Amino acid sequence: MNSLDVVGPQLAVLVGAGAILVGEALFPRQRRLLPYVALFALLVSVLWTTSWVGRDDYQTIFDGTFSLDQYSVFFYYVFAGATAVVVLASIDWVEKTGRGEAEYYALVLTVCSGLMFLAGARDLITIFIALELSSIPQYILAGWGKDERSSEAGLKYLLVGAIASSILLYGMALLYGVSGTTLLPEIADFIASEGDQNRSLLILAVVMMVAGFGFKMAVVPFQMWVPDVYQGAPTPVTAFLSVGSKAAAFAVVTRFFFESLDAEFLSNDWSMMFAVIAAASMTLGNVMAVVQTDIKRMLGYSSIAQAGNFMIGLAAIATPGEEFTLGASGILFFVAAYSFTNLGAFVAIIAISQRINSDQIRDYAGMWRRSPVLALALALCLISLTGIPPTAGFWAKLYIFNAGIRADLAWLVIIAVLNSAVAAYYYLGIVRQMFLGGEDEASVPAFRVPPAIAIAVAATTAGVLVFGIIPGPLIEAAQEAAGVFAQ
Amino acid sequence: MLELEHFLTVGALLFAIGLLIALSKRNAIAVLMGVELMLNSVNITLLAFSRFAESGRPISGQAFVAFVITVAAAEAAVALALAAAVYRNRDTINVDQIRLLRS
Numbered sequence: 001m002n003s004l005d006v007v008g009p010q011l012a013v014l015v016g017a018g019a020i021l022v023g024e025a026l027f028p029r030q031r032r033l034l035p036y037v038a039l040f041a042l043l044v045s046v047l048w049t050t051s052w053v054g055r056d057d058y059q060t061i062f063d064g065t066f067s068l069d070q071y072s073v074f075f076y077y078v079f080a081g082a083t084a085v086v087v088l089a090s091i092d093w094v095e096k097t098g099r100g101e102a103e104y105y106a107l108v109l110t111v112c113s114g115l116m117f118l119a120g121a122r123d124l125i126t127i128f129i130a131l132e133l134s135s136i137p138q139y140i141l142a143g144w145g146k147d148e149r150s151s152e153a154g155l156k157y158l159l160v161g162a163i164a165s166s167i168l169l170y171g172m173a174l175l176y177g178v179s180g181t182t183l184l185p186e187i188a189d190f191i192a193s194e195g196d197q198n199r200s201l202l203i204l205a206v207v208m209m210v211a212g213f214g215f216k217m218a219v220v221p222f223q224m225w226v227p228d229v230y231q232g233a234p235t236p237v238t239a240f241l242s243v244g245s246k247a248a249a250f251a252v253v254t255r256f257f258f259e260s261l262d263a264e265f266l267s268n269d270w271s272m273m274f275a276v277i278a279a280a281s282m283t284l285g286n287v288m289a290v291v292q293t294d295i296k297r298m299l300g301y302s303s304i305a306q307a308g309n310f311m312i313g314l315a316a317i318a319t320p321g322e323e324f325t326l327g328a329s330g331i332l333f334f335v336a337a338y339s340f341t342n343l344g345a346f347v348a349i350i351a352i353s354q355r356i357n358s359d360q361i362r363d364y365a366g367m368w369r370r371s372p373v374l375a376l377a378l379a380l381c382l383i384s385l386t387g388i389p390p391t392a393g394f395w396a397k398l399y400i401f402n403a404g405i406r407a408d409l410a411w412l413v414i415i416a417v418l419n420s421a422v423a424a425y426y427y428l429g430i431v432r433q434m435f436l437g438g439e440d441e442a443s444v445p446a447f448r449v450p451p452a453i454a455i456a457v458a459a460t461t462a463g464v465l466v467f468g469i470i471p472g473p474l475i476e477a478a479q480e481a482a483g484v485f486a487q
Numbered sequence: 488m489l490e491l492e493h494f495l496t497v498g499a500l501l502f503a504i505g506l507l508i509a510l511s512k513r514n515a516i517a518v519l520m521g522v523e524l525m526l527n528s529v530n531i532t533l534l535a536f537s538r539f540a541e542s543g544r545p546i547s548g549q550a551f552v553a554f555v556i557t558v559a560a561a562e563a564a565v566a567l568a569l570a571a572a573v574y575r576n577r578d579t580i581n582v583d584q585i586r587l588l589r590s
Contacts, residue, residue: 132558136565143569148576155569159518159582162562163509166525169555170502173529177495177536182547199587 001059006068008048013083016041017109024102031101035452038105041196042084044180049076062359064183074255074332074481075119075251076190082243082339083112087458089347090236092354097146102146107137111240115248122259124172124182127252128165131216135161136249138241141169142233160215160225168212174205184260189262202371203269209256210273219311220280223304227288230300235353236298239346247335254328256352257317258485269482271407274315279415281308286422294359295349299427302385303342305423309336311414312400316407323406330400333475337396337467341384344460347453348378353446361430366438369446373454375434377461382427384464387420391468394471399475494535501528515570515580519563526559 004011020037024029051071052058060067086108088269094104114134121127139161143154176182178198179190181476195202197487214222230238257270285305292298330460349359351374367375384393397420449457469475512518530552537548570580574578 038575125547128551129554129558132562136558139565139569143572148573151569151572151576155515155566155580156582158562158566158569159509159515159522162519162522162566163506163525165558165562166505166509166522166529169526169529170532173498173532173536173551176533176548176551177540180536180540180543182544183553186543320552386576482559 003133006052006061007066007117009052009080010044010116011047012048013041013044013080013109013113013116016044017106017113020102020106020109021398022430028279034101034105035087035094038087038109038292039084041109042080042371043086044125044300045112045116046080047076048392049073049080051476052436060122062126064185065126065262066117066120066124068120069484070481071251071255071332071484072116072120074336074477075247076116078247078336078339079115079119079244082240082247082343083108085343085347085456086236086240086244088452089239089343091452092189092450093234093236097144100144104141107141108240110128110137111141115244118248119251121252123178124184127256128169129174129254131248132165134245135165135216138237138245141237143231144228144237145234149232150234153229156225157229157233164212164222165211166217167208171205171210171212173207174183174201176206177201178205184256196299205362206270211252213249214277216245217253217307217310218246218304219277219307220284220304223281223284225290226304227297227300230303231294231297231359235296235346235350235359236292238300239343239350242299242342242346243339246303246307247339250307254331255485257314258325258328258467271315271317271409274311274317275409275412278308278311278315279412281311282306283308283421286419286426290422290426293361295361295364295430296359298361299342299345299349302413302427305419306342306385306412308419309397309400309416310338312404312409312412315409315412316403319345325479325482325485326403327400329475329478329484330396330403332478332481333471334396334400336474336478337384337392338381340460340467341381341391342394342465344457344464345378345381345385347456347460348374348381349455351449351453352378353470361433362437364437365433367434371449372447374457377457379431379434380461380464382431384468386424386427388424389468390465392464392471392474394468395471395475405419410469491535491539494531494539498528498532498535501525501531515566515582515583517574518582519566519570523559526555530555532558 016038020034020155058069066480094101111134114130117130118134119131139154139158142157143151178201179187218226224279282305285301289298289301292301310331313327313331353359384391386398387393401413401416503526505521508521509518533548533551537545574580581584
């Protein structure tokens, strides 16, 4: 029973998914209530998580394969919040497509439970299962739209994802073969004691695993699927992909590296590998984003660049002594800030594109006159993505750059700062387009925003602003969560 | 006498063949076949390690294989459904011709 209590937050979400499927079959006329059932399940999950925080009785269960600690709890909140925003943003769109409402929300909740399991997984098998539990529904969701672009995006995402998980699995199989165990703490013990004799095989195994996870994190050189899938998938799903699966991949990679590979002999090599990946992702993502004309495609490339920023935290793995977990807390803080910001941007885009029926950046001209609130919200999120105060994105960048400097990676931070300037060009280009572009014709009709989307926009932009002005509590939470890796 | 190395070699070769197929074939179904080969090469590798290596946890490898098989089946089901959806829209599942999504 106690184990079930520990995975309660996930169970609540899964039970919600089941209830939605059964409920739709029993009460087919009450379809409109389905998203609220999903939101209720997420609320229960958050409350359950909070009760664990209150009990302060963190523990590892299922023979050590799953752990509930400050780290996983931090991600529970991020994932539950992100899923709730996605559900709110989907209501209008799903109603309009007029099919499979129950399945849509059930799949979204299933993804959420998979992401939560991933945050707490401490065993290779659990990691794999949780990863697939979150991935396979995402493939279906990406292909959910009726148009051919959507099914094309779904198929592409699935093929690339399947190849990536096979590579990841082969790496895991090698790691299991070398160390004789699938538990991360035991792998750590093995590497600490006998790692030197098996160095080459270990490196091969971990490189393959990083390649597999790299697809989920969407970093260079595993990024080619990102723009296609982001553009083709329905926008609410794109929002989910850009936040959920990226955050979860970073959650598991961070845990994997800080918990099982922190032994000194590995950390220096990995630090350099991550630094190179980070620099390449930032540069390629930003340069490609500049020339895009489709806003979803542009955000796809920009998310590659943001993944490069996250990576600075992983590159800081070589920081010695007390500041060992600085990079990890930087990733956590950045993930939380990025989730608010990117979701906010996508929700605003959903609201706008539903009315103007276009994702082209030039059609955003003069948005300020048509819907001042949406234009302001989107502008705020883009400013946060750029990293300008007073937004959460500014502190996130500052914090993770600081972690990079402390880890003697000044060159990487300089590249990151230069990249921020490139990013400012295209992010602020949209802002300029919205506020200054377009003709002054009064005939362009203003439009109303559906209430659910209005709530989602309000919640995310409030997060961006509040944590931009008072970042302290979020930073403390991130530091406490990363504290589980302290040696 | 069959040793660990023999199984690992078969596994590695199968993996390489599967990866090559997955990356070079133009038909989505053929790509999936390549993926299946890669997954099965993982199974061979895991089973060989759990049988031969002085592993502290031989059962973990076998449990892993059971999960890999299950997930592979789930993935194939979704893949075929998506391939059917693409085929209905486009009359082709050739990944070269599926390229609406370009800037």
